[in-house]
Amino acid sequence: MKRKNVLLFSDFGIDDFxxxxxxxxxxxxNIVGIVADYGNVSREDAIRNAAYLQEVxxxxxxxxxxxxxxxLTGENPVYYPDVHGIEGLGPIVPKxxxxxxxxxxxxxxxxxxxxxxxDIIILNVGRLSSLAAAYILYPxxxxxxxxxxxxxxxxxxxxxxTPVAEANFxxxxxxxxxxxxxxPKKIHIFPLDVTMxxxxxxxxxxxxxxxxxxxxxxVGLLLKPMVDYYYNFYxxxxxxxxxxxxxxxxxxxxxLEGAEIQYMDVPVKIxxxxxEAFGQSIGDFRNVPPEDKMKFRIHRIAVQFNYSNFIRxxxxxxxxxxxxxx
Numbered sequence: 001m002k003r004k005n006v007l008l009f010s011d012f013g014i015d016d017f018x019x020x021x022x023x024x025x026x027x028x029x030n031i032v033g034i035v036a037d038y039g040n041v042s043r044e045d046a047i048r049n050a051a052y053l054q055e056v057x058x059x060x061x062x063x064x065x066x067x068x069x070x071x072l073t074g075e076n077p078v079y080y081p082d083v084h085g086i087e088g089l090g091p092i093v094p095k096x097x098x099x100x101x102x103x104x105x106x107x108x109x110x111x112x113x114x115x116x117x118x119d120i121i122i123l124n125v126g127r128l129s130s131l132a133a134a135y136i137l138y139p140x141x142x143x144x145x146x147x148x149x150x151x152x153x154x155x156x157x158x159x160x161x162t163p164v165a166e167a168n169f170x171x172x173x174x175x176x177x178x179x180x181x182x183x184p185k186k187i188h189i190f191p192l193d194v195t196m197x198x199x200x201x202x203x204x205x206x207x208x209x210x211x212x213x214x215x216x217x218x219v220g221l222l223l224k225p226m227v228d229y230y231y232n233f234y235x236x237x238x239x240x241x242x243x244x245x246x247x248x249x250x251x252x253x254x255x256l257e258g259a260e261i262q263y264m265d266v267p268v269k270i271x272x273x274x275x276e277a278f279g280q281s282i283g284d285f286r287n288v289p290p291e292d293k294m295k296f297r298i299h300r301i302a303v304q305f306n307y308s309n310f311i312r313x314x315x316x317x318x319x320x321x322x323x324x325x326x
Contacts (some may be wrong), residue, residue: 001027001028001257002003002069003027003028003029003030003253004028004029004034004070004121004221005030005037005116005119005120005121006023006025006029006030006031006032006120006121006122006123006255007032007033007034007035007081007109007112007113007120007122008023008031008033008034008035008123008124008125009035009037009067009122009123009124009125009126009128009130009131010034010035010036010037010039010046010050010124010125010248011036011038011039011040011041011046011085011088011125011126011127012036012040012041012045012046012050012053012088012089012126013039013041013084013088014083014085014088014089014090014226014227014229014230015088015125015230015244015245015246015248015249016040016126016248017049017053017088017089017222017226018226018227018246018248018249019125019221019246019248019249019251019252020034020053020105020218020252021053021057021222021223022252022253022317022318023061023252024057024177024219024237024316025061025077025317025318025320026252026256027315028255028256028257029252029255029256031059031062032062032115032116032120033062033064033065033109033112033127034050034063034064035065035066035067035109035129035130036046036050036064036065036066036067036151036235037067037068037126037129037130038051038067038068038069038070038076038077038127038129039126039127039167039168039171040077040079040080040083040084040126041084041086041087041088042069042077043066043069045066045087045088046062046067047066048094048096048110049087049088049089049094051064051094051096052089052096053093053173055096055180056218056219056222057219057255062125063108063109063112064104065104065105065106065108066105066106067106067129067130068129068130068133069111069217070129070144071127071129071171071172071174071175071192072129072132072172072174072175072178073172073173073174073198074143075129077127077164077171078171079321080167082119082233083230083233084230084269085229085272089222090203090225090226090227090230091226091227091229092222092225092226093280103109104261106130106133106149107137107138107195109134110138110141112146112201113141113144113145114141114144118144118146119146119148120144120145120193120220121145121146121148121149121163121255122148122149122292123146123148123149123236123251123252123255124148124150124151124152125151125168125247125248125251126168127148127168127172127175128150128152128169128172128173128175128176128178128179129172129175131175131177131179132172132174132175132178132179132310133175135178135182135183135247135311136178138205139182142182142184143199145185145283146181146187147185147188148183148187149187149188149254149255150168150179150188150189150190150208150249150251151168151190151195151247151248151250152166152167152176152189152190152191152281153166153169153171153176153189153191153192153252153270153281153301154166154192154193154280154281155191155193155203155282155283155285155301156193156280156285157191157192157193157196157297158192158198159192159280160192161279162278162280163274163276164276164277164280165277165278165279165280165281166191166192166279166281167269167280169279169280169281170278170279170304171279173271173278173279174272176239176270176279176281177269177270177272180268180270180296180297180299181268181296181297183297183299184320186265186298186299186300187300188254188263188299188300188302189268189301189302190247190250190251190254190302191281191301191302192247193248193302193303194250194261194302194303194304194305195245195246195247195251195303196245197245197249197305197307198245198247198249198250198253198305198307198310199242199243199245199246200227200244200245200246200249200311200314201242201243201309202228202231202284204243204244204315205224205227205228205244205306205312205313207315208220208223208224208295208315208318208319209221209223209224211319216320220318225239228245229245230244231243231244231310249314250310252303253310253313253314254302254305256313258280258309258313259265259305259309259310259313260305260306260309261300261302261303261304261306262302262303262304262305263300263303264285264300264303265285265298265301266283266285266293266298266299266301267284267293267294267296267297267298267299268281268282268283268296268298268299268301269281269282269294269296269299270282274308282294283301284296
């Protein structure tokens with residue numbers, strides 16, 4: 001099976017970290033570079049978390065590029081330590097010396113795109129500020145990307161920052177507009193409409209933890225403390241929720257062969273005007289003639305997925321063998 005080369009844009013919170021571990025365990029995904037952005041934490045902390053990930057997984061050959069430090073709005077970013085913890089990894093406090101020495105300048109990722117021309121996927125699971133900068137600075141390079149996968153937005157469901165806006169788009173709607181208006185091809189978008197259903201239950205987390213204990217997998221043993229921390233937040237915010245929605249994990253899974261996802265190709269717009277709708281993502285899902293739809297770029301929005309397929313594949317890859325989930 002041919003592996004998919006991925007250039008990852010991430011702000012390295014809990015679900016980002018788990019999704020990248022999943023990618024490292026998968027035989028189908030080849031992460032060739034990481035752009036570390038502000039978002040869940042500061043850009044500096046995101047770089048440190050990326051360095052920590054390199055260290056614990058042994059993937060020190062993957063270059064880490066320094067991404068955006070603030071949104072295109074020019075405002076200081078707002079972090080959410082109640083969701084991901086002060087350091088971005090829940091109760092885990094990465095201890096590294098000179099982590100700022102491990103990253104490369106932002107424009108260094110150009111060489112990767114040239115190397116994997118037309119055989120590289122950009123996967124963005126944080127704010128879109130760095131990706132928008134790439135569109136502005138290197139528009140020709142973006143046409144050499146084979147596909148785009150973006151986690152963000154809330155189209156037919158409530159937002160998680162405001163009643164209508166999701167965190168990644170709300171954090172920098174200007175950047176989101178740049179990306180969606182200038183994409184050289186349709187972008188696969190994974191909004192809260194589907195990612196809130198990408199639930200990993202405590203039973204699955206406990207089963208994985210028992211497995212990692214038995215085989216002494218130190219990387220896997222990071223999973224439970226992070227997901228438990230994440231779940232505590234969600235239990236308070238969404239009473240009755242059965243587990244932790246791993247938004248970024250779903251976006252990674254969507255790239256795999258056999259992932260069962262239903263998409264709708266619709267015009268997409270992000271609200272940038274200040275007010276109650278700031279950061280809202282709008283898709284024109286109306287069943288009307290094309291000439292009557294909004295006049296915006298059409299993108300591919302995930303609207304439904306096979307949960308059984310998703311959770312089975314997650315468990316299989318995380319344990320590196322096929323078995324029944326608990």
